[in-house]
Amino acid sequence: MPERIVVEGGSVVAVDDAGTEFAEGHVVVEGDRIVAVGSGSAPPQDVPVRRVDATGCLVTPGLVNTHHHLYQWATRGHAADSTLFEWLTELYPVWARMDVETVHAAASAGLAQLARSGCTTAADHHYVFPREGGDVFGAVVAAAERIGLRLHAVRGSMDRGRSRGGLPPDSVVEDRDEALAGTQQAIDAFHDPAPGARVRVAVGPCSPFSVSAELMREAAELARRNGVRLHTHLAETTTEEEQCRAEFDRTPVEYAEDLGWLGPDVWFAHAVHLSPTAVRRLAETGTGAAHCPSSNGRLGAGIAPVRALLSAGAPVGLGVDGVASNESGGLGEEMRQALLLARITGGPRAMSVREALWMATRGGARCIGREDEIGSLEPGKLADLAVWRLGGLDHTGIADPVAALVLGRLPQVETLLCGGREVLTGEDVVEELDRASARLRLVEVS
Numbered sequence: 442m443p444e445r446i447v448v449e450g451g452s453v454v455a456v457d458d459a460g461t462e463f464a465e466g467h468v469v470v471e472g473d474r475i476v477a478v479g480s481g482s483a484p485p486q487d488v489p490v491r492r493v494d495a496t497g498c499l500v501t502p503g504l505v506n507t508h509h510h511l512y513q514w515a516t517r518g519h520a521a522d523s524t525l526f527e528w529l530t531e532l533y534p535v536w537a538r539m540d541v542e543t544v545h546a547a548a549s550a551g552l553a554q555l556a557r558s559g560c561t562t563a564a565d566h567h568y569v570f571p572r573e574g575g576d577v578f579g580a581v582v583a584a585a586e587r588i589g590l591r592l593h594a595v596r597g598s599m600d601r602g603r604s605r606g607g608l609p610p611d612s613v614v615e616d617r618d619e620a621l622a623g624t625q626q627a628i629d630a631f632h633d634p635a636p637g638a639r640v641r642v643a644v645g646p647c648s649p650f651s652v653s654a655e656l657m658r659e660a661a662e663l664a665r666r667n668g669v670r671l672h673t674h675l676a677e678t679t680t681e682e683e684q685c686r687a688e689f690d691r692t693p694v695e696y697a698e699d700l701g702w703l704g705p706d707v708w709f710a711h712a713v714h715l716s717p718t719a720v721r722r723l724a725e726t727g728t729g730a731a732h733c734p735s736s737n738g739r740l741g742a743g744i745a746p747v748r749a750l751l752s753a754g755a756p757v758g759l760g761v762d763g764v765a766s767n768e769s770g771g772l773g774e775e776m777r778q779a780l781l782l783a784r785i786t787g788g789p790r791a792m793s794v795r796e797a798l799w800m801a802t803r804g805g806a807r808c809i810g811r812e813d814e815i816g817s818l819e820p821g822k823l824a825d826l827a828v829w830r831l832g833g834l835d836h837t838g839i840a841d842p843v844a845a846l847v848l849g850r851l852p853q854v855e856t857l858l859c860g861g862r863e864v865l866t867g868e869d870v871v872e873e874l875d876r877a878s879a880r881l882r883l884v885e886v887s
Contacts, residue, residue, distance in 0.1 A: 504560040
């Protein structure tokens with residue numbers, strides 16, 4: 442019989458359609474599913490249970506990270522005062538020397554940090570495939586299995602190196618046929634379409650300035666033949682907008698639509714520079730946006746029009762982005778960042794604390810096509826949940842636990858369940874990450 446877990450004694454915020462919240466409530470888990478959510482203590486159980494005392498805690502759905510580059514954990518702190526294109530130009534040659542060992546260490550550390558910030562599902566966009574690097578995509582999948590988080594592994598690609606007017610060195614790009622074949626192989630090897638899947642694969646050509654129109658179009662066709670989702674960077678900077686207009690006489694969103702890249706099976710990273718017309722098209726087509734406030738701020742890219750996207754009905758989730766442009770690496774902090782940036786541009790009512798939590802849970806689940814399984818605490822959904830310890834100097838006196846979570850210092854995660862399994866992070870990932878980062882630094886020096 443599957444183990445039954447009873448979490449009780451703390452505040453419960455379900456993030457469901459009804460806005461269910463209990464000042465003191467319980468969640469009952471059996472196997473990988475939630476079987477009950479309610480007020481007060483759980484009723485007597487007819488089988489042995491493991492109890493989690495959540496007294497003094499807040500229980501929420503596990504957070505959903507809609508955009509990351511886990512391999513970048515080995516290259517934090519580079520190009521600290523650069524624009525996006527300057528930053529990429531400096532880092533691509535470093536990433537070109539990555540291998541399986543480096544990527545596995547970086548991804549393990551990144552996923553461990555995500556778990557410590559309340560995240561149970563991560564979408565990782567891996568698009569750098571060094572010629573001698575080995576199976577770096579498989580190394581990311583293995584890291585997710587090791588740490589115990591749910592992974593949406595986006596098989597990225599680039600076919601526009603410097604010799605074809607792109608930014609990346611030719612040593613890290615593939616030709617179109619090679620990229621498409623590698624993407625199909627990743628789907629065949631790792632994608633699990635079954636309910637409750639812990640690993641799914643999406644198709645993700647990197648961006649308009651590193652991928653040809655032919656690869657973008659054919660990748661979308663490949664994804665839809667295989668029934669998987671599509672993801673790419675779009676409208677991140679004004680430079681990208683200028684380049685799209687110069688090359689294609691289109692805005693980034695218009696260009697994406699021409700190539701078949703709008704629809705309910707697509708979500709874009711960043712979506713910072715959107716006109717009102719572009720916002721409306723994303724909403725009309727059900728195309729999602731991964732809002733990465735800290736990374737966009739770190740690189741000076743701008744502030745995404747999140748209030749307009751939410752009001753229009755577009756799916757919007759939160760993303761960490763790679764930690765070479767967001768050295769913190771935690772998803773929980775992005776709730777506060779998103780709220781503050783929204784209010785800077787739109788005033789104090791531009792985003793509520795509950796909307797920030799919604800984006801980190803339900804909104805993210807909607808972006809990656811898993812809203813029927815994760816993102817809220819409801820019977821029948823997967824048992825992905827976080828128990829946050831509130832109190833002490835950081836939170837005592839804040840009566841509203843959601844305000845404490847979003848506005849205060851990010852609380853300690855007392856317990857994190859992913860599919861009913863407790864996620865534990867060890868210190869061994871730190872030593873591995875240090876060795877991987879040191880190897881890349883030596884490469885730079887030599």
